[in-house]
Amino acid sequence: MQGTVSPEAIIDNGIMAIDTATCLHCGACVGACPPNSIFLNEVLITFDDSCTQCGLCVKTCPVGAIDFPRGHKRSELR
Ligand code: SF4
Numbered sequence: 001m002q003g004t005v006s007p008e009a010i011i012d013n014g015i016m017a018i019d020t021a022t023c024l025h026c027g028a029c030v031g032a033c034p035p036n037s038i039f040l041n042e043v044l045i046t047f048d049d050s051c052t053q054c055g056l057c058v059k060t061c062p063v064g065a066i067d068f069p070r071g072h073k074r075s076e077l078r
């Protein structure tokens, strides 16, 4: 169905979640991340532990491919 995201497309490492089916690999999020926590290659986008969950990448992504895990910051998760 158009507009839905396959669960298999979401990579969620508990820090940030990326919709790999939507990501354009444009690199905008990489440049926007203050602690350089985002790593992008031709296939994968990953986040490391230096992420502060500031949300800049979420705001920067032109297609909404990044979000907090399950839509919430770690501090909000139980
Ligand atoms: S939330 Fe902030 S620190 Fe974490 S990956 Fe995105 S821009 Fe970088």
Ligand code: SF4
Pocket (backbone or CB within 6 Å): 018, 022, 023, 024, 025, 026, 027, 028, 029, 030, 040, 045, 060, 061, 062, 063, 064, 065, 066
């Ligand atoms: S800004 Fe969005 S579309 Fe571009 S590489 Fe990052 S997650 Fe993918």
